[in-house]
Every structure is written in C-alpha cells, then in structure tokens.
Amino acid sequence: MNAIRLACLSLCVLAAPATAQDTAQARPAWALAIHGGAGVIERQDLSPEQDAAYRASLQRALDAGAAVLEAGGSALDAVEAAVRLMEDDPLFNAGRGAVFTAAGRNELDAAVMDGRTRNAGAVAGLTRTRHPIAAARAVMEQSPHVMLIGEGAETFAAARGLEQVDPAFFFTESRWRALERTLRDRSEPLPERPAGVPAPGAMAALHQAPLDERKFGTVGAVALDRSGRLAAGTSTGGMTAKRWGRVGDVPVIGAGTYASNADGCAVSATGSGEYFIRATVARDICHRTGGGASVQAAADSEIADVGSIGGDGGVIVMGTDGTFAFAMNTPGMYRGAVSSARPAAVAIYADEDLRP
Template identity: 45%
Template sequence: MTIALAIHGGCGTLPKSEMTDAEWAEAKAHLAKSLRAGWAVLSKGGSAVDAVEAAVVVMEDSAHFNAGHGAALNADGEHELDASIMDGATLAAGALCAVKRIRNPITAARALMQRGDPLLLTGPAGDAFAQAEGLDMVANDYFSTERRRKNLASMKIRELVGTMAGASEAEKHGTVGAVARDRAGHLAAATSTGGYTNKPPGRVGDSPIIGAGTYARDGRCAVSGTGKGEYFIRYCVGHEIASLIGYAGLSLQDAADRAIAELSAHRIGAGLVAIGADGTIVAPYNSEGMYRGWVTPDGLVHVATHADVDMVGQA
C-alpha cells in the first residue's frame, strides 16, 4: 500500500527579502526534518496518527513556525496555543485550545484523543490535563521569540493608526499541520498554531475545530488548513472537502481548489495540505507563499516556501 505524507508550516510566509539566505535555508531544513520524522514512522509500518504527530512536534519545536516555540503573541503579550489531531480510521479526535504551558500541544491533543472523552479541552483545563499526563510543561515565555515580539509591536501600531488591513500574512498569523496515509490505508491529520498576532485573549481559531482546520476520514481525505481561521470555521473547510469527494464525486484537487476559491472570495490568506484515499497529495494556497513539503513514493523529500519547490534528498 502507498504511504504518503505532507506538511505545511503556514501560509503566513515572509517576503523573501525579510530573512537572510541562511534563515531561509534553516526554515527549509526544519521542514525537511519534520518530513523525515513522519516518514520514519510510516516507512517502518507505523500508523498515520503516529506520523502526523511526529511531524508536527518537529515544527512546534522550531522558531520558524507559529506553533509551540515561535508562536504568535496575543493582545496581552501572552501565548495561547491551539491544536488538534484526528484518526481517519475511527474518526477519533483530540483537541486543545487557549493552553499556555504545554511544550507540544499536539502531543497533548493525541493523549486526549486516546482517552476518548472529552474531545476538546480549553485553557487551564487543557494545561492541567497535560500536566497530569506527565507531558513536558514550560513557562509561557518559552514560546516567545524576538520576531514574534516585533510582530506584536507592529500590529499594535497598525491598530492605533488604522492600517490593520495592510498587515502581511506573516505579521498576522500562521499554522503548522501534517496529513498522512499509512500502509494499512488509514488517514490522519494534525494541526497546531499560536493563532494570530494581537488576537483577543480567549480567541479560538479553526485549528482545534474538527471539520474546520483539521479533518480525516478514511476513504476520502485528510486535511490540515492554514489561514484566517474564522472563515475556515464558517465553511467547515476540512469536512467540506471530504463531502465534495464523497457526495459530489470531485477529485481531491478539485475539491481543495474549490474550497480555497470560496475562501479567496473574502480576500483572506488561505492554504492547506491534503491527502486522498489513494495517497494523492495537494497543497493549494492563495498567499505569496506557504511553508510546505511532502515525500514522494520513492522517498524523496520536497520542501518549499514560495513558488519554487526544492528536492532535498532522501527521507
């Protein structure tokens, strides 16, 4: 059976001029590391759920992406993190939102999924659950980076002078996610984010909402989205793509393109990665760039930040 893996690091990609060549190289190296972590699971016969968790953990630990270390700051200068994971074989899922102390929120979401009930925990309850599970806990400032502090200052100024609409995708938001198909044909999806810069405390986006930013269903697809979460929730994007495949008979590419087109009509940044039941991979986006990558069936790792895609060796 064909194994498949794709990831994204958010459609909030910086313009090329705003990072050095060395910084871009490091960001791509972290994408490749994420893919290799997930592929190592799949190639050894591991589950799609294990693979997407492994891939997302790597990106949560990287300062280049808006999840875990490197997450966006809210209006109070704090980090509130969201994450979810879904098993396409059983439709089991786990999700956390507005947590502040969990080093790897995706691992906590996985632990909650394994418990089975509840599916979603918020804020202090999510942090308490992760601590009781013995997961790595950190101080909130562990997630901070100089770039995110500068982003918050920039957005505060824009708010004062009325230029919020002119903010770049990179200033505003970003997300990480992974989708996979294992040797048994099962699908899984995982998504993690810090939300958007200067968001109101307590705001929850689409990443922890099953059917919106994260969805997986065997026989149809697995989807992880990135962009303006409020619209992903309104359109139930993940579930919509699965429904277009299941009920309208669309291909994965056509279904994903239709979903992005509907979001684009609102003039918002949006992107996603998705895997079909047969292992087909798509990664549409409408912004200047999207951190993304996938592994082809021959084990070759491909990563990209803007239009050009680089092949960076074997997984």
C-alpha cells in the same frame, strides 16, 4: 475572488499517473505532507540564510514523519512526530515561536483526527504544555471529549504526563517585536516583557522570522500509513495581539483539521481562521472527495470558495491512494511532501512545483 487572490492561487498536483496500470504500480505504501503556515511570503522577504533555514526545518519534519511510516508506524504517529518537531522550532508560529496575545502571553491550539474511526481531539489556550499536538491526541485517546480549553486543558495534559514548561520557553524576540509593532499601530498599551526570557537581542538572528511576513501561522501534517489509515494534525500560536480569548480554525474539527477514510481525505489548513471556520474548509474538502473529486480539485474548489468570502490561506490534502495536494491563494506556504514512491521535496513560494 479579487485579482490578487487569483494571481496568487497555486495548485500543485503531486501525482498524475497516465494509466490504470501505472496507477497500481505508482501507488505508494505510505505518504506524508506537511505545512508550516501560509501568507505573504515572497523571495525578497527572506535572506538566503532564512530561506535555507526554513527548508532545512521542513526537511527535518518530513524525515521524522517518514521514519515512522517507513517502519510501519501509524499515520497518527507520523503526524504527531512531524508536528512536534515544528512546534519546537522557533521559525514557526506553533509551540516555541508562537505569537503573543495583546496581554503578552502565548496561547496554543492544536487538533488531531483519525481518518479510519473519525475520532478527534483538540485543545485551545494552552500556556505550559510543550507539545499541544500531544495534548490534542491525549484528549482524543484518553478522554470522552473532543475539545478542552484553557486551564482545564492544561490540567488534563499535566495529569496525562505530558511535558510542562515555563511559559518563557515559548518566547522568541521576533514575535515579541511583532506584538509591539501591532499594539503601537493600534495605539494600545504594551504589556511588560515576560519574566525569565532572554535579554533583547540575545536570540540568534537566524531564528528571527521575517519582520512583516503577514503570515497565517500554523503547522500541520496529513499522512497515509501502510495499513491505509489517514490522519491529520494541526497546531498554532494563533493571531498576533489577539484578545478576548480568541480561538481560530485549527482546533475546530471540520474547519482547520479533518480526516475521513470514508471520504478518502485528510486535511490540515492554515489561513484566516474566522473565514475557514465559516466555510468549514477541511470538512468541505473531504465532502468533495467523498463525492468523487480528486484531492487537488477539491482543494482548488474550496480555496476558491473561501477566497470568495474574503479568506486567505492554504491547505494540504492527502488521499487514500497516497495522492497529496497543496492549494493556496497567498504568495507562499511553507510546505513539503514525501512518500514511499518518491523522495522528499520542500517549497516555500507559490510558484514552486513539488512534482517529482
């Protein structure tokens, strides 16, 4: 790993009981951790208003998932609730606010996994389904398949009654400007502005992401419910100006998303997708915890490994005891955590500590 990645590596242990008795007393009935993407996110890049907006959005997602878990709902329901809110938030590169392909389209990917059964569902290349995370769950629960892509995935989602929207719903001005800059830098032609979108400058300035955040945009959640079930879910708009139907790690089970009660682990990743696929990041973390590593040690080791082959990004990890961990080799990752044993806390920059 190069010096920059070593300097940026952030490992946050969120539960450190001193004794076995303390462990039993502190073990939460439920727990939830979320992320909104990792990358070059530094204090000087965000205005105070933007910083506050991101924190408020993370808090809303935590509140949504926590309400499900506190009421006795499943880990899958909590993960979906948290991710759906972030998919609707233009601050994040998922759902509304997704980045554009080189052709000027928003193409959306998502995945979910049930840790107890190891059932999984994934979708890629959606353009009209409002909540890709719901489509991924429908694939898992209402089809014999694990992954559906493109037009077929869209047809399936519509047939299952999932909300469909005009593609203009996903448009944000900041993502369009990012596409224009990227294509100009490549000396590639600019696509026409999509039909039915707001006029330039019409969208609220507060909802414009940093112009050069170089963020690996993804949102995700991992949860433990009162019945001891783990679940993971991840959703993304992919990579700015991607071509040729590129798909990253998010919908690849074992790369960007994985959950296994047997291994004591649920993972949602965000980063340079090609590297996370090559390193099978999410599955490897669970393999490490299954072998006895703590969730933090497993996350630490895996991010070091993916960094050694050139990958950047981060992970959130949940254990069957409600211990959760964050690891990254970037200057920041939008993230938060809450459990029945501790209040919600959110963070953006790598040097922020989420321990209570």
